[in-house]
Amino acid sequence: MGCYRQRSQTTPKMGKMWWCVVACVMVCGGMVEGQVNRCFKGEGPATLSPHFPRNxxxxxxxxxxxxxxxxxxxxxxxxxxxxxxxxxxxxxxxxxxxxxxxxxxxxxxxxxxxxxxxxxxxxxxxxxxxxxxxxxxxxxxxxxxxxxxxxxxxxxxxxxxxxxxxxxxxxxxxxxxxxxxxxxxxxxxxxxxxxxxxxxxxxxxxxxxxxxxxxxWKVPFSPTETRKQQFLGLERGSSSIVDVMVQKAGLFKHGYSQSLDANIIELPYQDTNISMFVMLPANHLTTQIILDNLNQQTFSEAYRSMANKSIHLVFPRFGLSTTLxxxxxxxxxxxxxxxxxxxxxxxxxxxxxxxxxxxxxxxxxxxxxxxxxxxxxxxxxxxxxxTRFGGPPPIEFIVTRPFVFLITDKHTGITLFAGNVMSGKDLKPVTGNPVV
Incomplete structure (x- = not known):
């Protein structure tokens, strides 16, 4: 196989940190700047940009x-x-x-x-x-x-x-x-x-x-509440039965985005800045308007409009895979x-x-x-x-029709994973509890 170098998977452990502090740690510590200037001559100085995560x-x-x-x-x-x-x-x-x-x-x-x-x-x-x-x-x-x-x-x-x-x-x-x-x-x-x-x-x-x-999940679902429910399809005859999980009155951040014409809910994970954001079309079945208008600015604006509310949440229990x-x-x-x-x-x-x-x-x-x-x-x-998230009645957020979801690190604003679910037929049953 020839010479093969194993890349170390160990990484520093950090809490929340401003981008500029990262710059000081990396530059003053000599972690990056020397290599950059030596290998990329004529490219200008190695500077840390506060706009980089946004881009x-x-x-x-x-x-x-x-x-x-x-x-x-x-x-x-x-x-x-x-x-x-x-x-x-x-x-x-x-x-x-x-x-x-x-x-x-x-x-x-x-x-x-x-x-x-x-x-x-x-x-x-x-x-x-x-x-x-x-x-x-x-x-x-x-x-x-x-x-x-x-x-x-x-x-x-x-x-x-x-x-x-x-x-x-x-x-x-x-x-x-x-x-x-x-x-x-x-x-x-x-x-x-x-x-x-x-x-x-x-x-x-x-x-x-x-x-x-x-x-x-920061607020896990109870397995005893999981049930079968119809997932509406875009075309006649395309509806299907899927497993859905239920939160009867959970406290979640929720909002409405006019730009995306979508209701949005944040499902946070424990001990991390990462959350899943689910976008459900407000006045239609298709996710087309969301996809047409989803970008860094509209997502950021939607997040700023969200507030904690009591939510009756119904969300699929599913698996989804893609090869491109x-x-x-x-x-x-x-x-x-x-x-x-x-x-x-x-x-x-x-x-x-x-x-x-x-x-x-x-x-x-x-x-x-x-x-x-x-x-x-x-x-x-x-x-x-x-090879060449008592108060007014809980808002219903029933995800039994096409939806978009993002798994995003809120600290950096980076979306790590993203999905667009068109049909319940694409959602595979999940056996066991892979998160445990």
Missing amino acids: VEKFGLNLFREVSQVVQKDGRSVFVSPYSIWSALVLAYLGSDGETKKQMETAMFFPSKTVAYMNWNALKFVLEGNPHKTSNTVDLNMANWAYFNQSLNLNRCLYDSLFELQRIDFTNPRAAQAAINKDVSDVTRGLIPELLPILPASTRFVIVNAIYFKGK TAELKDVLYNAGIQDLLNPWRGNLTAFTVDRTPLYVDEVIHKATVEVTEEGTVAAASTGLIN
């Missing part, structure tokens, strides 16, 4: 919206991790040059590699180090790798500075596939057991992100990331000393979620491949 969320929600629009044409529900896709693209961006680099900077709101690298590391520091690891009620783990064929002459500065860069022998494709899939499976606790199919021996690199989340390949590639292309996917114009030459022509010809994203009375388990992985 990540902007890109992520735009991507989720576009993916949902594409997938729902086939009447399918979708579940993705915008953050996973974004993270894999960041790693590719660090090796980009020319027009490929310019297109990625425009689409992903990056001013330079130095700023992107600095803020990417700060974001990982906050997300992984936050209260997530201080309690067994929540677990958030993620990893990134860029596996390069051992025959490539990698840029030594990048290889020495980015532990995500690995050497692997793709001429033994089954062994390479098994090693990469095992790394992903380990991070996702077996929820994504096989990201990659068999790779050709001509594979030159595979850039991968994997993310895993397990959280227990060509659909995701089309969405990235339409977002302006075009040359990266073009065999003649793709430019990832900064990864190698001899500026070997490299581009992405295959994209794959797998994501899965299980929602039960105890909480939520979710995982996703992305691959970029070159």
Whole structure:
């Protein structure tokens, strides 16, 4: 398999922290600035931007919206991790040059590699180090790798500075596939057991992100209240019977978004900033208006309008999985990331000393979620491949028709996972209690 470096999964444990404090810890501690300035000469100083998390969320929600629009044409529900896709693209961006680099900077709101690298590391520091690891009620783990064929002459500065860069022998494709899939499976606790199919021996690199989340509800549902109920479909005959969980008068943050024409509820997880936000169309059955208008600004405005209210909540107990390949590639292309996917114009030459022509010809994203009375388990992985809450009566929030849901870290404003449920037929029964 050649030389293989195991990326450490240990991360600092942190409470709430302002973005500027992260900057001091990282820069003054010499964690990032030295590597950035040395490897990305001519890119300007490595500065921490307070706008960076907002731009990540902007890109992520735009991507989720576009993916949902594409997938729902086939009447399918979708579940993705915008953050996973974004993270894999960041790693590719660090090796980009020319027009490929310019297109990625425009689409992903990056001013330079130095700023992107600095803020990417700060974001990982906050997300992984936050209260997530201080309690067994929540677990958030993620990893990134860029596996390069051992025959490539990698840029030594990048290889020495980015532990995500690995050497692997793709001429033994089954062994390479098994090693990469095992790394992903380990991070996702077996929820994504096989990201990659068999790779050709001509594979030159595979850039991968994997993310895993397990959280227990701050206000769990009682299993004795779970029952069967009809989930309304968009078309005649498309309704189905699903398992639903019930909170008869729970205290939740709730609000109405005029921009999205949707009622919104926050379902927080224990001991963390992460919550699930469920958006239920207010005056219609389809989620189309939500998807048409969902972005970082409308979501932020909706959150600010929410207040604690007594809620009678009915919510599905479900599992949902999605695999994206060509659909995701089309969405990235339409977002302006075009040359990266073009065999003649793709430019990832900064990864190698001899500026070997490299581009992405295959994209794959797998994501899965299980929602039960105890909480939520979710995982996703992305691959970029070159083979070439007494008072008034409780408000009813009955989620037995199409809905959109986001699993978001409120501290950074980053959406980690997102789903658009079109049909109860897409919701699989969940056996056992995976959150426990």
